[in-house]
Amino acid sequence: MAKELGCLDAMPCHNQQLVPPAAAAAANGGTAAATAAAAPQCPEPTDPNGQPEEDLAGGPAKLPAANGPVAGPAGDSSEGPQPEDCESGDLITSQLGPQLKLLPINDQIRELQTIIRDKTASRGDFMFSADRLIRLIVEEGLNQLPYKECTVTTPTGYKYEGVKFEKGNCGVSIMRSGEAMEQGLRDCCRSIRIGKILIQSDEETQRAKVYYAKFPPDIYRRKVLLMYPILSTGNTVIEAIKVLVEHGVQPSVIIVLSLFSTPHGATSIIREFPEITILTTEVHPVAPTHFGQKYFGTD
Numbered sequence: 001m002a003k004e005l006g007c008l009d010a011m012p013c014h015n016q017q018l019v020p021p022a023a024a025a026a027a028n029g030g031t032a033a034a035t036a037a038a039a040p041q042c043p044e045p046t047d048p049n050g051q052p053e054e055d056l057a058g059g060p061a062k063l064p065a066a067n068g069p070v071a072g073p074a075g076d077s078s079e080g081p082q083p084e085d086c087e088s089g090d091l092i093t094s095q096l097g098p099q100l101k102l103l104p105i106n107d108q109i110r111e112l113q114t115i116i117r118d119k120t121a122s123r124g125d126f127m128f129s130a131d132r133l134i135r136l137i138v139e140e141g142l143n144q145l146p147y148k149e150c151t152v153t154t155p156t157g158y159k160y161e162g163v164k165f166e167k168g169n170c171g172v173s174i175m176r177s178g179e180a181m182e183q184g185l186r187d188c189c190r191s192i193r194i195g196k197i198l199i200q201s202d203e204e205t206q207r208a209k210v211y212y213a214k215f216p217p218d219i220y221r222r223k224v225l226l227m228y229p230i231l232s233t234g235n236t237v238i239e240a241i242k243v244l245v246e247h248g249v250q251p252s253v254i255i256v257l258s259l260f261s262t263p264h265g266a267t268s269i270i271r272e273f274p275e276i277t278i279l280t281t282e283v284h285p286v287a288p289t290h291f292g293q294k295y296f297g298t299d
Contacts, residue, residue, distance in 0.1 A: 099270045103140055103281045109133070113281065116259070117288050126294050133259055133281060134184040134229070141225050141257045141279050142188055145169055165189075170216050172197060174228040174240050177292030181227040181257065195219065197240045208239040213247075220248025226256045231265035231280070232287045238272050251275045260287045 103109060115121050115129040147163040154160055171185045171194040182194055195215035199208055216222065224244060228237055237256055244254060252275040261280045265287070269278060293299035 096266060096270050099274065099277055100266050100283070101140075101144075101277065101279045102283065103137060103279070105281075109136065109281060113260075116291070123294060123297060130180065130229075130259070130291070130295055131184065134181050135187065137257050137259060137279060137281060138181065138184045138188055138225075141255055144255055144277065144279065145223055145225075168222045169225070170195060170219060170222045171225045171227060172215065172219075172240070172244065174199065174226070174236060175212070176296065177229050178227045180229060180292070180295045185225065185227070197243055199236055199239050199243075208235065210239065210243055213243050215244075215247055219244070222249075223253040224249055224255070226254055227258075228256065229259040230287050230289055230291050231256075231258045231261035231269070231278070232289055233262075234265035234268035234272075237265075237269055241269075241273055241276065255279060259291070260284065262287050 112129045112133045115125055116133065121129075142165075146166045148166050150162055150164050152160050152162060169189070169192060171182065171192055173179050173182050173194060173196055175196055175198040179196075185192060185194065193216045196212065197210065198212035199210055201208060226237065226240060226244070228240070231237060241251060241254060245251065251273040254273075254276050256269065256276065256278045258278065258280045259282075261278065261283050262285055263283055266278055266280070266283060270276065290299060
């Protein structure tokens with residue numbers, strides 16, 4: 001991985017490049033060592049109850065030992081954030097290649113991201129902004145699915161050369177927060193079939209356990225849109241993909257739809273499944289892990 005970068009006190013805008021300690025020290029006439037020592041550590045994403053991530057699956061993260069020990073009931077590192085979380089979104093996307101796709105940024109998307117992250121936002125504003133952002137990511141997710149050319153006749157009798165979806169697509173939501181994205185998918189594809197997975201940490205072993213999985217019977221022949229809004233550690237999604245693989249789904253036909261991802265979350269998923277595709281709106285060290293609680297009114 002590229003050398004670790006220092007995190008800023010204030011959260012930068014979408015995928016903003018962070019300033020390396022050496023560069024900052026040179027600009028101020030100091031030394032890189034002094035600046036690195038003074039740089040604050042990246043905070044570990046937590047929800048309002050102090051938990052690392054909502055709906056997390058347990059078990060060790062699939063990352064090299066150089067990233068530090070990974071322990072605890074949610075699979076988060078016991079020694080804080082991983083090195084990837086102190087790197088900029090642009091650097092992470094360049095390292096992970098085409099498997100990580102970012103929604104093209106504009107002021108509209110930045111405003112929606114801002115409202116979702118704002119702790120003072122009302123639940124009504126939060127849900128309205130979340131639903132809009134979900135719709136945008138779902139639309140782009142559908143754009144990644146295969147189309148075929150077709151010809152239709154217009155009311156005036158002219159032939160129009162267009163396209164239509166190829167059959168054999170489905171959605172799968174990871175309960176509970178992934179269910180927030182189901183309506184956005186149905187709004188775009190009224191007849192699409194949607195499966196569900198429930199993954200939680202076992203109270204005794206603290207490892208990921210699949211409590212429920214319901215898919216279309218022919219899911220092994222379908223392309224899958226896997227919906228989970230927040231990728232913090234990536235453990236929950238990794239376990240969900242394993243369940244899909246057990247049902248005959250190839251990782252190359254799975255597209256993960258998320259709203260926010262940390263660098264560590266995206267990296268861990270793609271390292272485990274290099275053929276998978278992740279589509280998100282932002283890669284940032286701090287993920288809004290309060291999403292599910294505020295969306296469903298349980299915060």
